[in-house]
Amino acid sequence: MKNPKPTRQRERHNVYRRVREKIIGLDFSPGSAISENELAAALGVSRTPVREAMLLLTEEGLVEVFAKIGTFVSRVDPEQVAEAQFLREAVELASLRSLSTPLDEEKVDRLRDNLRRQKETGEDIRSFFALDEEFHRGLMDLAGHESSWSTVSAAKSHLDRARMLGIRKIPELGRLTEEHHAIFDAAVSGDAATAERHLRSHLRLVFADVKAVEEDSPELFVRDRDAGPHRRSAFVWD
Amino acid sequence: MKNPKPTRQRERHNVYRRVREKIIGLDFSPGSAISENELAAALGVSRTPVREAMLLLTEEGLVEVFAKIGTFVSRVDPEQVAEAQFLREAVELASLRSLSTPLDEEKVDRLRDNLRRQKETGEDIRSFFALDEEFHRGLMDLAGHESSWSTVSAAKSHLDRARMLGIRKIPELGRLTEEHHAIFDAAVSGDAATAERHLRSHLRLVFADVKAVEEDSPELFVRDRDAGPHRRSAFVWD
DNA sequence: CACATGATTCTTGCATACAAGCCTTGCATG
DNA sequence: CATGCAAGGCTTGTATGCAAGAATCATGTG
Numbered sequence: 135m136k137n138p139k140p141t142r143q144r145e146r147h148n149v150y151r152r153v154r155e156k157i158i159g160l161d162f163s164p165g166s167a168i169s170e171n172e173l174a175a176a177l178g179v180s181r182t183p184v185r186e187a188m189l190l191l192t193e194e195g196l197v198e199v200f201a202k203i204g205t206f207v208s209r210v211d212p213e214q215v216a217e218a219q220f221l222r223e224a225v226e227l228a229s230l231r232s233l234s235t236p237l238d239e240e241k242v243d244r245l246r247d248n249l250r251r252q253k254e255t256g257e258d259i260r261s262f263f264a265l266d267e268e269f270h271r272g273l274m275d276l277a278g279h280e281s282s283w284s285t286v287s288a289a290k291s292h293l294d295r296a297r298m299l300g301i302r303k304i305p306e307l308g309r310l311t312e313e314h315h316a317i318f319d320a321a322v323s324g325d326a327a328t329a330e331r332h333l334r335s336h337l338r339l340v341f342a343d344v345k346a347v348e349e350d351s352p353e354l355f356v357r358d359r360d361a362g363p364h365r366r367s368a369f370v371w372d
Numbered sequence: 373m374k375n376p377k378p379t380r381q382r383e384r385h386n387v388y389r390r391v392r393e394k395i396i397g398l399d400f401s402p403g404s405a406i407s408e409n410e411l412a413a414a415l416g417v418s419r420t421p422v423r424e425a426m427l428l429l430t431e432e433g434l435v436e437v438f439a440k441i442g443t444f445v446s447r448v449d450p451e452q453v454a455e456a457q458f459l460r461e462a463v464e465l466a467s468l469r470s471l472s473t474p475l476d477e478e479k480v481d482r483l484r485d486n487l488r489r490q491k492e493t494g495e496d497i498r499s500f501f502a503l504d505e506e507f508h509r510g511l512m513d514l515a516g517h518e519s520s521w522s523t524v525s526a527a528k529s530h531l532d533r534a535r536m537l538g539i540r541k542i543p544e545l546g547r548l549t550e551e552h553h554a555i556f557d558a559a560v561s562g563d564a565a566t567a568e569r570h571l572r573s574h575l576r577l578v579f580a581d582v583k584a585v586e587e588d589s590p591e592l593f594v595r596d597r598d599a600g601p602h603r604r605s606a607f608v609w610d
Numbered sequence: 611c612a613c614a615t616g617a618t619t620c621t622t623g624c625a626t627a628c629a630a631g632c633c634t635t636g637c638a639t640g
Numbered sequence: 641c642a643t644g645c646a647a648g649g650c651t652t653g654t655a656t657g658c659a660a661g662a663a664t665c666a667t668g669t670g
Binding site for chain 4: 383384417418419420421424438439440441442
């Protein structure tokens with residue numbers, strides 16, 4: 135991938151990346167406030183790159199900005215979670231369906247290696263989460279639809295946070311790895327129908343877990359859609 | 373500041389909306405330069421809202437910003453067009469598949485009215501384009517997946533520009549309306565399979581038209597992916 | 611004429627200053 | 641003690657200034 139990327143606007147991208155990690159990783163609690171000034175000071179930059187990062191996160195649905203009131207980490211919206219589920223299922227299944235032989239051996243090897251690392255990963259949820267993400271992207275890359283994965287990935291940030299909660303509750307990461315393996319095996323053996331069945335089942339089980347958590351930690355989810363934010367901040371950096 | 377603005381905070385959105393329309397409508401030619409300073413002066417605002425609007429357009433893939441070089445309307449990327457086609461087909465078909473009776477009569481009526489207006493629209497390409505967009509969104513709304521449509525819609529900006537070119541070449545808008553009608557009739561009659569078939573055929577015909585145009589106006593498309601941009605500007609506002 | 615080279619003029623990225631409005635807090639008052 | 645109210649602190653939105661670098665143009669040289 136030798137893309138002549140538009141020049142890396144380093145500060146903005148750094149702020150974006152770091153804050154996004156904190157939000158997805160639930161270090162920044164849904165509903166809490168983020169002050170542009172505090173964040174800028176903590177990161178040693180001015181408000182400009184911070185502000186632009188917030189704009190990107192807003193577009194991604196991870197934060198909500200209210201003029202002259204404040205910026206807040208958005209609560210997990212069950213509606214958005216469900217829509218992301220629908221979107222990813224539609225796209226990932228279509229991608230699997232569009233697989234054509236012969237498969238790119240290098241990409242297959244990467245997936246195989248990924249699965250191996252999944253098994254080695256013990257109880258480290260974050261590592262597993264990253265590997266899971268990489269696996270699904272690799273699966274779409276196999277069909278040449280990696281760029282569509284970016285779209286799906288960006289749209290499913292609410293789903294990801296919910297999954298982060300779900301995975302914490304269900305430490306049987308091995309089950310997920312097994313499902314991944316079943317999908318992979320069917321895909322490389324050319325049995326698209328079976329792969330499709332396994333993938334659908336896998337995605338729906340994940341979704342079921344997510345819904346189970348919603349009742350457990352309701353304070354992290356959207357309650358009243360018209361509820362106004364408060365300035366009370368739970369902001370801490372590191 | 374010379375003019376006291378009645379409503380603030382909308383500057384960024386205004387800039388974004390206006391520039392986006394110009395780009396999608398091909399009033400800003402793919403490959404041409406956009407100067408933040410010129411744009412700000414032309415719109416009577418400072419660079420800040422302009423800059424932030426450019427950031428959003430960048431995320432949407434409509435412009436490319438090169439630090440210390442310039443901002444350019446992105447050329448239509450056939451790869452992105454193809455990926456958008458894949459994405460929309462996957463999502464729209466899945467949406468149609470997920471239709472469950474009974475259908476919301478109000479939404480059905482809206483679609484019916486939309487089709488009526490499509491017939492009345494003569495050769496006005498922009499009006500038809502807007503109605504086409506509204507039709508497809510309405511179709512997804514029928515299945516309760518309107519918000520997924522937003523994602524698809526945002527991802528298919530390159531496809532849209534290509535279609536804008538394609539439609540100019542093919543004045544038989546009536547054909548498209550007929551296809552829309554076939555999809556709609558099958559959907560409301562509960563024949564999901566037929567609706568799916570019509571929709572797939574419709575989307576692929578549109579895509580075929582797009583590809584036909586690529587050879588006709590190659591200067592608007594990405595040629596050499598490593599080609600550097602030039603500062604030569606074709607910037608005009610109105 | 612061809613070509614190298616330095617000055618100039620743009621460009622965007624970041625920092626800073628100002629504007630406008632909401633929220634909180636503290637004080638005065640019944 | 642409870643409550644109303646005003647002032648100050650904090651918020652984001654916008655404007656502006658500065659810096660670094662890339663492309664371009666003019667100039668000098670072979």
